Amino acid sequence: MRYLTAGESHGRCLVAIIEGMPSNVHISVDRINEELRKRQMGYGRGLRMKIESDEVRILSGIRNSKTTGAPISLMIENKDWPNWEKIMDPVVSSSERMVTRPRPGHADLSGAIKYGLKDIRDVLERSSARETAIRVAVGAVAMQLLEQFDIEVHSHVVSIGGIKCKETTDYSKCFWDIVERSEMFCADNEAEAKMRDLIDKAKAEGDSLGGVFEVVVTGLPIGIGSYVQWDRKLDARLAYALMSIQAVKGVEFGYGFKAAEMPGSMVHDEIYYSEEKGYYRVTNGAGGIEGGMTNGQPVVVRCAVKPIPTLYKPLKSVDMRTKQPVEASVERSDVCAVPAASIVGKAVVAWEIASALLERYGGDNIEDILRVYKEINSKKGY
Numbered sequence: 266m267r268y269l270t271a272g273e274s275h276g277r278c279l280v281a282i283i284e285g286m287p288s289n290v291h292i293s294v295d296r297i298n299e300e301l302r303k304r305q306m307g308y309g310r311g312l313r314m315k316i317e318s319d320e321v322r323i324l325s326g327i328r329n330s331k332t333t334g335a336p337i338s339l340m341i342e343n344k345d346w347p348n349w350e351k352i353m354d355p356v357v358s359s360s361e362r363m364v365t366r367p368r369p370g371h372a373d374l375s376g377a378i379k380y381g382l383k384d385i386r387d388v389l390e391r392s393s394a395r396e397t398a399i400r401v402a403v404g405a406v407a408m409q410l411l412e413q414f415d416i417e418v419h420s421h422v423v424s425i426g427g428i429k430c431k432e433t434t435d436y437s438k439c440f441w442d443i444v445e446r447s448e449m450f451c452a453d454n455e456a457e458a459k460m461r462d463l464i465d466k467a468k469a470e471g472d473s474l475g476g477v478f479e480v481v482v483t484g485l486p487i488g489i490g491s492y493v494q495w496d497r498k499l500d501a502r503l504a505y506a507l508m509s510i511q512a513v514k515g516v517e518f519g520y521g522f523k524a525a526e527m528p529g530s531m532v533h534d535e536i537y538y539s540e541e542k543g544y545y546r547v548t549n550g551a552g553g554i555e556g557g558m559t560n561g562q563p564v565v566v567r568c569a570v571k572p573i574p575t576l577y578k579p580l581k582s583v584d585m586r587t588k589q590p591v592e593a594s595v596e597r598s599d600v601c602a603v604p605a606a607s608i609v610g611k612a613v614v615a616w617e618i619a620s621a622l623l624e625r626y627g628g629d630n631i632e633d634i635l636r637v638y639k640e641i642n643s644k645k646g647y
């Protein structure tokens with residue numbers, strides 16, 4: 266499967282085209298909108314989230330709530346568009362609110378130089394994480410394919426600005442209920458309260474914060490992904506997808522960077538076999554992936570998100586018109602978007618897992634794929 270997105274942050278809308286989705290998969294629009302709603306949540310977001318109330322419109326490829334096998338096109342309208350219509354007009358030129366003071370940490374400076382753009386607006390409009398709204402819609406379609414196989418994708422906030430949640434490896438349904446009830450997607454109320462205070466402090470000081478989120482995929486069979494070619498390794502594909510999220514600066518699986526400090530005897534997950542379970546493990550240091558393939562354990566991947574680049578107390582910059590020292594531009598911004606990023610993470614992981622699953626079990630319609638899937642996975646051992 267593949268998809269592309271288009272659209273500017275303050276343009277009319279965002280769109281995506283999905284290609285290669287099998288037919289007869291039941292798709293609930295409410296389920297997509299639920300993910301879109303969650304992406305808008307999280308303490309620390311700016312005023313833009315009060316303007317937007319994202320809802321997907323399905324333009325093609327789904328009829329009577331089922332995929333037809335044809336390309337699926339999705340659209341989300343920007344409610345902010347009427348406020349930007351003059352500035353963003355595709356035909357009539359406007360020099361209103363030109364941006365010439367690049368923000369350190371954003372795409373502004375390199376983007377303007379690379380594309381030869383005088384107005385940084387032409388960079389920020391597309392580099393903006395507004396684009397992640399449509400990626401979440403795409404991911405919510407992939408999640409509904411995975412649900413046919415009882416594969417679930419979840420995410421939660423692990424830390425913000427250095428404040429960490431209690432560690433957990435309990436990925437039972439009840440854990441997810443707790444996370445879903447929290448505005449910050451954090452399962453630790455005490456930590457969440459401290460995170461909110463820290464966000465208030467950063468906001469008052471004109472600063473911003475980053476953090477860490479974790480995505481967990483449960484219900485996976487052995488053998489999704491492959492070791493035979495570099496670009497088919499599932500961990501590599503997931504890392505690529507996650508690193509493509511605006512502000513994600515690090516990815517680790519299982520014990521991740523900690524494994525580099527531990528002996529092999531404590532890192533690797535010993536192998537057991539029983540008639541009832543087949544091959545199984547009792548630990549998950551590998552984060553569910555060995556040799557670029559799922560090993561039957563939950564996939565556990567964490568992402569480091571850097572602090573938001575736009576600061577209300579701006580950093581030093583240079584005006585690209587005059588080359589004089591100035592303060593970086595600031596229009597409006599989030600202070601912290603780690604909870605939102607965790608929902609985007611969940612979406613891109615769902616997409617990669619769904620794509621790799623289809624490569625493993627093939628088929629043009631969901632019934633054929635499920636038949637092959639059940640036949641292969643009914644064998645407990647080899």
Ligand SMILES: Cc1cc2nc3c(=O)[nH]c(=O)nc-3n(C[C@H](O)[C@H](O)[C@H](O)COP(=O)(O)O)c2cc1C
Nearest residue numbers: 371372392393394511512574575598599602605606
């Ligand atoms: C959900 C989300 C919301 C974001 N909101 C903002 C924001 O309000 N202001 C800002 O400067 N950056 C924001 N960012 C981060 C920038 O988009 C990102 O840092 C920028 O595109 C540069 O890309 P890079 O950080 O991956 O190098 C956000 C990121 C995410 C994931």
Ligand SMILES: C=C(O[C@@H]1CC(C(=O)O)=C[C@@H](OP(=O)(O)O)[C@H]1O)C(=O)O
Nearest residue numbers: 311313392393394395398596597598599
């Ligand atoms: C619009 C979204 O996030 C935006 C991401 C973003 C950036 O630079 O990445 C900058 C801000 O844009 P604006 O200046 O319009 O407020 C955020 O609000 C969104 O997440 O839907």
